[in-house]
Amino acid sequence: MRTEAETINRHIGGRLRILRKKRGLSQADLGAVLDVSFQQLGNYEKGKDRLSAGALFLLARFLNTSPASFFEGLIPAEAGFAEDAATYAQATERPPQSDKLDAAFGRIRSQRDRALAVAIVETIAGRDDGAA
Numbered sequence: 001m002r003t004e005a006e007t008i009n010r011h012i013g014g015r016l017r018i019l020r021k022k023r024g025l026s027q028a029d030l031g032a033v034l035d036v037s038f039q040q041l042g043n044y045e046k047g048k049d050r051l052s053a054g055a056l057f058l059l060a061r062f063l064n065t066s067p068a069s070f071f072e073g074l075i076p077a078e079a080g081f082a083e084d085a086a087t088y089a090q091a092t093e094r095p096p097q098s099d100k101l102d103a104a105f106g107r108i109r110s111q112r113d114r115a116l117a118v119a120i121v122e123t124i125a126g127r128d129d130g131a132a
Contacts, residue, residue, distance in 0.1 A: 008074065010047030012056070015070045017045040019063050021099060022106035033062045 020030055027038035027045070034041070034055050043049040051059070053067075060067040101121075108114050 005050075006047065009050050011074050012051060012070045013045040013047040015072065016051070016059065018099060018102055019065060019069065020045075022102050023063060024103075030059065030062070033058055 016030075020027070027041040031038045031041040040049070044051050044055075051070075056067050056070055060069065105114065105117060108117060
């Protein structure tokens with residue numbers, strides 16, 4: 001069973017991977033920002049190794065985002081109770097198509113087209129009855 005810190009590291013690493021792919025960057029590109037190898041960046045993305053606050057700040061600046069974006073979707077534990085890692089993993093699991101959708105959305109330059117894309121996805125999500 002993973003510790004809560006390991007689960008958080010996996011989440012942050014997953015967010016890093018999504019942000020990197022959205023911008024069409026390689027692991028080597030981001031590794032250069034931190035002066036680490038692409039293999040080490042892969043360890044960060046998998047949550048095997050922990051990113052320091054300084055590294056998160058540098059990466060956020062390079063990716064033109066907020067350091068808080070690495071924590072988006074992180075479900076806080078209830079006050080006084082440790083969160084069960086299995087429940088957390090289930091709650092934050094993303095469908096395999098999410099990365100493709102994120103990458104495609106990142107390539108849309110027109111604000112109007114972005115708004116239309118969001119409206120389409122929200123409309124579909126609102127009528128989805130869960131059937132595959």
